[in-house]
Amino acid sequence: MLEYITAGESHGQAIITVISGFPAGVRIKEEVINSELKRRRACAGRGPRMSLEKDKIEILSGLKNGKTLGAPITIQVRNQKNTLDFLPPITRVRPGHIDLAAAMKFLVPDGRIGAEQASARTTVGRVIAGSVAKSLLDYFAIKVFGYTTQIGSVQADHPTGRPVNWRTGRQTSFYTLDKNVIPEWKHLLSEAENDGDTLGGCFEVAGFNIPVGLGDHTHWQDRFDARLSQAIMAIPAVKAVEIGLGFGYADKPGSQVMDLFATHNNRPILNKYGGWKRMTNYAGGIEGGLTSGENIIVRAAVKPIPTLKRPLPTIDLRTKRPAKAQVESSDICAVPAASVIGEAVVAFEIARAFISRFPGRTIAEITTDFRTYQTHLKKKFG
Numbered sequence: 001m002l003e004y005i006t007a008g009e010s011h012g013q014a015i016i017t018v019i020s021g022f023p024a025g026v027r028i029k030e031e032v033i034n035s036e037l038k039r040r041r042a043c044a045g046r047g048p049r050m051s052l053e054k055d056k057i058e059i060l061s062g063l064k065n066g067k068t069l070g071a072p073i074t075i076q077v078r079n080q081k082n083t084l085d086f087l088p089p090i091t092r093v094r095p096g097h098i099d100l101a102a103a104m105k106f107l108v109p110d111g112r113i114g115a116e117q118a119s120a121r122t123t124v125g126r127v128i129a130g131s132v133a134k135s136l137l138d139y140f141a142i143k144v145f146g147y148t149t150q151i152g153s154v155q156a157d158h159p160t161g162r163p164v165n166w167r168t169g170r171q172t173s174f175y176t177l178d179k180n181v182i183p184e185w186k187h188l189l190s191e192a193e194n195d196g197d198t199l200g201g202c203f204e205v206a207g208f209n210i211p212v213g214l215g216d217h218t219h220w221q222d223r224f225d226a227r228l229s230q231a232i233m234a235i236p237a238v239k240a241v242e243i244g245l246g247f248g249y250a251d252k253p254g255s256q257v258m259d260l261f262a263t264h265n266n267r268p269i270l271n272k273y274g275g276w277k278r279m280t281n282y283a284g285g286i287e288g289g290l291t292s293g294e295n296i297i298v299r300a301a302v303k304p305i306p307t308l309k310r311p312l313p314t315i316d317l318r319t320k321r322p323a324k325a326q327v328e329s330s331d332i333c334a335v336p337a338a339s340v341i342g343e344a345v346v347a348f349e350i351a352r353a354f355i356s357r358f359p360g361r362t363i364a365e366i367t368t369d370f371r372t373y374q375t376h377l378k379k380k381f382g
């Protein structure tokens with residue numbers, strides 16, 4: 001089973017990722033992982049910490065000469081700002097932040113440790129895991145892209161469901177497919193910064209060249225949409241997840257929202273890996289907990305960051321009296337960064353489902369198994 005954990009405090013020594021169940025023989029490029037980390041770090045909306053951090057990986061185990069060994073892979077990123085032992089307690093807890101819930105959970109009058117461990121900093125580890133997963137997906141030309149679709153109340157104009165110009169998403173610091181919206185977003189961000197406020201928004205992740213039948217329809221935990229939703233919802237500040245048409249299904253009759261099969265000369269049209277093409281993709285590439293072969297489309301809403309420069313009213317943990325919330329350094333908007341993290345966790349879930357469908361200790365065995373399945377599929381449904 002492909003899995004990973006991350007460890008580390010936001011201002012501790014390092015963020016560590018341990019990936020287990022990854023096959024042997026996969027080429028991993030250090031510079032590719034570093035460039036993914038740079039995308040997460042150096043985007044619009046981020047605060048001063050991000051110019052300080054280097055986010056360069058050190059591979060501690062599981063690789064030899066750039067190839068995986070089939071053993072746990074450990075990767076570390078050292079924090080430049082590792083001031084954990086010197087940080088003051090957080091007692092004027094920030095409304096909307098983990099501060100109070102964690103303080104109560106651990107019975108300490110201090111929100112600091114919860115805030116450190118739930119910090120967006122830990123998503124360094126998720127981007128690393130996603131990047132390693134992508135190295136596997138590359139063998140099968142499976143691609144995953146995340147992009148920002150909304151900042152505050154302003155939506156980008158983009159082709160939901162079938163993004164065609166996804167490459168442009170990587171070329172701006174907002175990671176949007178609609179360059180025209182950028183001036184308005186920049187304006188919103190500088191307004192929020194001047195007001196000591198923060199902004200939320202939405203991002204979308206699309207997966208391409210997806211084989212049919214990944215996931216499971218018999219075990220609820222392994223339904224592919226359930227796995228995806230958990231992975232996306234676990235990104236800090238995400239408050240809603242939607243697959244394909246999502247909430248848009250609710251108010252329409254069945255006759256309007258089922259994805260009908262496309263035909264050519266009265267025969268089904270095949271996707272790259274033998275799935276039957278649909279005329280629409282309302283289902284976001286997942287039917288009954290299994291991938292359908294259409295593009296995966298998942299969307300998330302991100303709440304505004306609860307650390308405000310103009311602090312909200314709160315209650316002090318020590319005095320139990322009203323106070324102004326503690327002001328900590330933070331970002332103004334985490335949505336573009338979250339689109340990179342979303343891309344990473346979706347890539348990991350695709351790789352996880354792929355390995356569980358085509359298991360093998362080596363990339364060679366996985367490839368053979370995958371090709372055999374393709375042959376059977378073509379024979380019976382092609």
Ligand code: EPS
Pocket residue numbers: 010047048049050053081115118119120121122124307328329330331
């Ligand atoms: C964060 C606060 C900021 C962010 C941080 C998450 O850090 P600091 O308090 O050190 O200025 O920059 O995000 C990251 C460090 C990161 O790598 O994403 C918070 O309070 O969660």
